[in-house]
Amino acid sequence: MSLEQKLQDDIAKRARAYAPHPKDESWELIQERLVEPRRKRRIFIWLWLLGGVALGFGYLGVSSFNSDSTFVENSHNLDQTRVKGEESVSASNIDQLVGSILPAESNADVELSTKLINSKKSIVGSIDVALNGQLVDEVFVNEVLGTANSVSAVIEDVGQASSLNNDRRFVRGEKRNDSSLEIQAPFANAISTALISQEIDLSAETSIGGQAQEKALELQSPFALLDLLSMAPVEAEVELNLQTSSILSAVPHKKVRHVALPEISLVLNAGLGSHQVEQAAIGIEAVGFPVSALAAQSSLVNTTYGLGIEACFKNGLVVALGIDRTQLAWTAALAQPDQQTQEPVAVEDLFTGQPTRFDTMVTTTSYELRRSTKAAYFSGYAGLGYRYELGRWKLMVLGNVHRGRLAHVNGTLFADQLNDPGSLYDNLQLNSSRNWWWSVRAGTEVQLTPRIALRATLDRRQRLQQPVLDPGASAILATYGGSLGVRVLLKD
Amino acid sequence: MLFHIMIPIELESDGLILAKAKDPAAQRQLYEQYAPMVLGTCRRYCENIADAEDVMQEVFVKAFRKLDTFQGLGDFGAWLRRIAVTTSIDHVRKRGRLQLDKYVMDAFAKGSEPLPLQMRVEPTVLENMAVEEIVALINKLPEGFRFVFNLVAVEGYSHSEAAKLLGISESTSRSQLTRARKWLINRLASISTLCL
Numbered sequence: 001m002s003l004e005q006k007l008q009d010d011i012a013k014r015a016r017a018y019a020p021h022p023k024d025e026s027w028e029l030i031q032e033r034l035v036e037p038r039r040k041r042r043i044f045i046w047l048w049l050l051g052g053v054a055l056g057f058g059y060l061g062v063s064s065f066n067s068d069s070t071f072v073e074n075s076h077n078l079d080q081t082r083v084k085g086e087e088s089v090s091a092s093n094i095d096q097l098v099g100s101i102l103p104a105e106s107n108a109d110v111e112l113s114t115k116l117i118n119s120k121k122s123i124v125g126s127i128d129v130a131l132n133g134q135l136v137d138e139v140f141v142n143e144v145l146g147t148a149n150s151v152s153a154v155i156e157d158v159g160q161a162s163s164l165n166n167d168r169r170f171v172r173g174e175k176r177n178d179s180s181l182e183i184q185a186p187f188a189n190a191i192s193t194a195l196i197s198q199e200i201d202l203s204a205e206t207s208i209g210g211q212a213q214e215k216a217l218e219l220q221s222p223f224a225l226l227d228l229l230s231m232a233p234v235e236a237e238v239e240l241n242l243q244t245s246s247i248l249s250a251v252p253h254k255k256v257r258h259v260a261l262p263e264i265s266l267v268l269n270a271g272l273g274s275h276q277v278e279q280a281a282i283g284i285e286a287v288g289f290p291v292s293a294l295a296a297q298s299s300l301v302n303t304t305y306g307l308g309i310e311a312c313f314k315n316g317l318v319v320a321l322g323i324d325r326t327q328l329a330w331t332a333a334l335a336q337p338d339q340q341t342q343e344p345v346a347v348e349d350l351f352t353g354q355p356t357r358f359d360t361m362v363t364t365t366s367y368e369l370r371r372s373t374k375a376a377y378f379s380g381y382a383g384l385g386y387r388y389e390l391g392r393w394k395l396m397v398l399g400n401v402h403r404g405r406l407a408h409v410n411g412t413l414f415a416d417q418l419n420d421p422g423s424l425y426d427n428l429q430l431n432s433s434r435n436w437w438w439s440v441r442a443g444t445e446v447q448l449t450p451r452i453a454l455r456a457t458l459d460r461r462q463r464l465q466q467p468v469l470d471p472g473a474s475a476i477l478a479t480y481g482g483s484l485g486v487r488v489l490l491k492d
Numbered sequence: 493m494l495f496h497i498m499i500p501i502e503l504e505s506d507g508l509i510l511a512k513a514k515d516p517a518a519q520r521q522l523y524e525q526y527a528p529m530v531l532g533t534c535r536r537y538c539e540n541i542a543d544a545e546d547v548m549q550e551v552f553v554k555a556f557r558k559l560d561t562f563q564g565l566g567d568f569g570a571w572l573r574r575i576a577v578t579t580s581i582d583h584v585r586k587r588g589r590l591q592l593d594k595y596v597m598d599a600f601a602k603g604s605e606p607l608p609l610q611m612r613v614e615p616t617v618l619e620n621m622a623v624e625e626i627v628a629l630i631n632k633l634p635e636g637f638r639f640v641f642n643l644v645a646v647e648g649y650s651h652s653e654a655a656k657l658l659g660i661s662e663s664t665s666r667s668q669l670t671r672a673r674k675w676l677i678n679r680l681a682s683i684s685t686l687c688l
Contacts, residue, residue, distance in 0.1 A: 012645040019528035
């Protein structure tokens, strides 16, 4: 063993023995920190519950909407050295992702160059977007945060060519268990542009003390780029030059095909309905539109509220379970899987920073069987609607005509009826069978994360036929409903 | 590598079980047993003792919250020490102080000149130094050197593990250790000269 090595070992050995005593108050501080989060968590849960109750009693509300046309998958895999990465992007995903931004057969050179300019908690940088060698846009990337499971970035478009200088958009990619990335589209042009390229050669020049060190990287995704940004050594000066042969065009309009529903989306609804029959405990979602917001039509309270959960399957089947203040109900609905009368029209100007917009006309047809502890009800729906998507927001309006039939009423209901002749139960029995109704529903949804969206709907129904009433009986002529919900995507 | 300070706790010993159940007395017992070792580890990475105390508290908070994840497959002290190392590095990184590349160059310029022939380290110089002095000497190492030296020489990490933790290449880790060693020997030689 050399003298140097021996000295090193001796120093290390002595250093390991260093074990000073901490200050007396350290333990108390640790205890405080251990207890504090539990208290905060408890307060948060209470606030959350109170908020939920308050929302449930509000008149805004939920139900449904579309699920999931905005998700795109990218399989993405960086090896351990993080120097080389491989990715495969299927054509359909590319199409979904880029939508209008990059129509099919153009051919141009895109050059993105990125320089990290600051880094502390987050890494801030800019991406220059050049088209055929000419700078056309500059996009700021800030708050690029990378974790083991996600890569996200806030993109700020500050380009000279942009008309929306302060437009900020959020880009998020989530690594899934199979190490692929799930990202939300649409997003900044520069990133989209890079994503579609089949091969991107990325050369990184790291300057260490003035000595340039160049590394050739093979990245095929902007998310690899984001990944790299998020992993770059703090305060290191890294220059990334990204060149790709890409398909580009300045054509601002392009149709994209309909994206199918996710296999299962789980929707939690809390809602409130007014007038005799309507509840919004369950807002059934079928092919992007609510089919029904009824938990149990036979409930005969003037105003009711409830909570429901529903699963939407890819083939259009919707199964829901709900409870309101009077009863428990389950519902199954079968809706036409692809209800769009036309391809959605996506509008986006290349490099101007305008978010993608989709306009879609929609038709719906569906059948619904609803069973509760008090009654069973069967109905068929036909509707025409319009959906507008702008970035993470969706707005929808749907008009429906439906015909329902009360198929079964429990004995208890008749008992109530006998005890209270002339009550609403009579009317329910008399008037809810085989009736034509029309309804209008409006709703909005905002995508919070790739898997979670908040939604709200308002609903108005009106009976088309005037019922024949017994003297003194009130009729179920019109109802209002609404609901607030959160949609959780369980599986693509 | 064996660390003689560590006192292994038996797998699923009573203290650990109680601590897992968030029993304050058991947590306190673990704290008292391991706090000096954790503080010593943190001190070797942090700039001053106050920072090291902060990081030590963070280490115990993390450890007690994540105690469920400790499978008892290894030495509890080693598990704790690993948390201390990563937390210390994170702490320095968050404060924007971990500038390995910069320090490499600085150190090149200042501290790693080859030993002059007439300078030699007296064999007794280390023995005559208190452990606090040795740690103080390590703390004077340029940051890049210090982190690699602590990780590889003191903690027993491999170069590849150290490189991954610090976000540098393995070869950089090796060269920094070599330079750290030279830097330390230079300093010891100076001390030897002064003592003569």
